[in-house]
Amino acid sequence: MSTPAHPPRSPAPGPPRAGGAPADRPRSGRRLPRTLHPVAWWIWGIGLATAVSRTTNPLLLALVLAVLGWVVTERRTDAPWARGFRYYLGMALVVIALRVVFRCVFATGITPGDHILFHLPHIPTPSWYAGIQLGGPVSLEATLSSAIDGLRLACLLCCIGAANTLANPKRALRVLPGALYELGVAVTVSLSVAPQLVESAQRVNRARRLRADPAKGLRALRSIIIPVLEDALERSLHLAAAMDSRGYGRAGNATRTSRRITGALMLLGMLGLCTGVYGLLGGTAPRALGLPALLAGSLLCCAGLALGGRRVRRTSYRPDPWRAPEWIVAVCGCAAATVLFLTVGYDANDLNPTLYPLHWPSLPLLPAAAVLLAGGAGIAAPPPARTPSAARRPAATGTDTPEAQL
Template structure:
C-alpha cells in the first residue's frame, strides 16, 4: 500500500504478528531457566516495552490483569508447598505445621509437617517461570490488536482465529465494562463495594456482553462469514494431512529445542514441519473467499521487533547448553543465584521494540467524561 494512503488513515501501527513473535521469543527464553534474576529481568524488559508502546485501547489494559494472575499463580504454588509438602527434601526447616494423619492407602501424601527452605525455593523458582510466561503472553495481548491479528491469519485458520480472538478479547472487555459501571455508580453517589454492589454491577455487564455478541454475529452475517469455495476432495484431504503433520512436527521440534538432548534433530524437524504446515495452510486458503481491506505492511520495524524476540530465545537456548548451572541454580543445598553476564545482555536485546516500534496511536474511543 502506498505510504501516502497509510499516513492518511492514521499513525503507523506495528504489525500484530511482530508483537506476538517478540513475546513468544521472550517466553521461550524464560522456559529455559529457573534463575530468578534472569526471569525478573525478562519481566522487567516486557514491562518496560509495554509501558512505552501500549496504546489506550480497551484491550491494551489487560496487562495488569495478567500481572495479577501471575502473582496468584505464584502464591497458590507456595501455599500448596507449605500445606502439602514437596518432592524436594531438605535439612533447613523453616517451620513445622501440625501433620494430619492419613490412611495407609494415601502413602506418599501428607498434609502439614515440616516446611524446608529447599522446598520453598524449588516451588518459588518453578512458579516464577510459569508467572513469567503468563506475563509475556499478557504483554503480547496488550500490544497487539486482536482484530488486526485476525485479519492477518491465513484463510485456512480464519474460523479458528475468530474463536481465539473472541476468547482473548472477552476478559479485557469484561474488565473495562466493570470499571465503567463502577465509575457510573460512584458518580451517582452509590457505593461500588460489597456483595449488593457486585450483584447490581453484574446485570449491566452481562447485558453489555450480550449486546456485543449480537452485534458481532450480525456484522459477521452481513459480511458473508463462513462462505467458502468448492475445492476437490483430493485437495481437501491433502490440505488436512499436510497441516496436521506439519503442526505435529513443529510441536515435537519445539519440545526437542527446549529439552537438553534435542539439539541435533529438532531443528531439521522444525524446518520440515514449518514447510508442511505452510503448504497445508496455503492450500486451505483456497477455500476462503474473503479479501483484506488495507492489509498491514511488514517492513523493517516488524523484522526488528520479531528478530529481537527470536534473538533472545536463540541466544538463551545456546547459552543454557554451555552453562546449565547458571540457568538453573541449585536448591539442595540452597545457593544464592547469580546473574550471568552474557544471558543478561541477551535478554536486554528484547528492549529493541521500545526504540524501533512506532509510537502508540491514540484511542479510537471518545475520552471519558468526568
C-alpha cells in the same frame, strides 16, 4: 491615510519530496505515530516466553518482568482494552501465591540440612496415596523453589498478556492465511474475551462512580460481576454477528476431498511441529529427532495452508505495513530466545541455579543482555497513534460497537 498591510499569505503545500514524503512532514526527526503490525508484537512476546521457559533464575525472570512492563507502558495505545496488563500482573501474583500454598500443603518430605520455617498439622493419607503427604514441616528451600516455579509461570502469562495488550487480535485476523480463517475467527473471539471484560469493568465502575454507589469490597462484587459478564457477553455476540455478516469463516466452494486432504496435512504438520519442539526443548529427547521433525512438520503445514487457501478469496483494505520497525521488534524477541536456547558463551548452570546449598543466584551477563535487547522493542517500535478526545468520547459512554472496530 495609510492602507492597512495585508497579512502574509501562507505558502501553498508543495509537491511530495523524493521518496514520497510530503512537504509538510515535521522536520524535527521524530517518527510519525502509527500502529505496529500485530504479528511483530506476537513474535516478540512468544520469543520472550520461549526465553522464560529455559530458565529458573529469579534475577532473569524479574528482569523479564521489568522489560515487559516498560515496553507495555511505552508502546500501548489508549484503547480501553490496552489497559489490561495490570490485570495480567494480578493474575501472575495469584499464580505465585497458589503455587506456594500448594507446595506448603502438599509436602513431599524434608531433606537433611533444610531450614524449617514452620510446621503444619499432618493429616494421615491411605496407602494408595503414598508419596504425597498433607501438612508437616515446611522448609525455606521448598518454599523458595515453589515461588520460583510460580514466578516462571507468571512470566509466561505476562508475556502472552503483553502481546495481547500491545497487538489488536482483530487486526491480526486480516493477515492470517485463508486456510486458517475458521480457526482465526475462533481464536480472535476467544482472545478478545479478556479485553472485553476489562473494558466492561471500566464502564461499570465509571457508572457506579457517577451514581455515587457507596458499596465497596465484597458487597460491591454482586453489583459489578453480573453487569460486567452481561455486557461482555453482549459485545462478544455483536462481534461474532458482525464478523459473520462480513463473511469471516466462510468455507467457500471447497470439495469434501480437498477439505480432508487439507485437514490431514495440517494434522500431520502439527504433530511434526510438536515432536520437533519437544525434541529441541526437552532435555531427555534426542536432538536428532527435533530438527528433522520440525522441518517436516513445517513443510506439511505450509502445503496444507497453500491447498486450503485456494478456497477462500478475500481482499484487504489498507493492509498493515511490514517495515523496518517490525523486523527489529521481531528480531529482538527471537534473539532473546536464541541466546537462552543455545547456552553458548556462558555457564548453562546459571540459567537454573540450585538451592542446595542455599545461596544468592548469579546473574549471567549474556542472557541478561539478551533480555535487555528484547526491551529495545520499546525504542524501535514507533509511538502508537493516539485517538483524539472527541473520538474517545463514544468509548467512554459505551456507544462504540464491535462492528465499528472491524
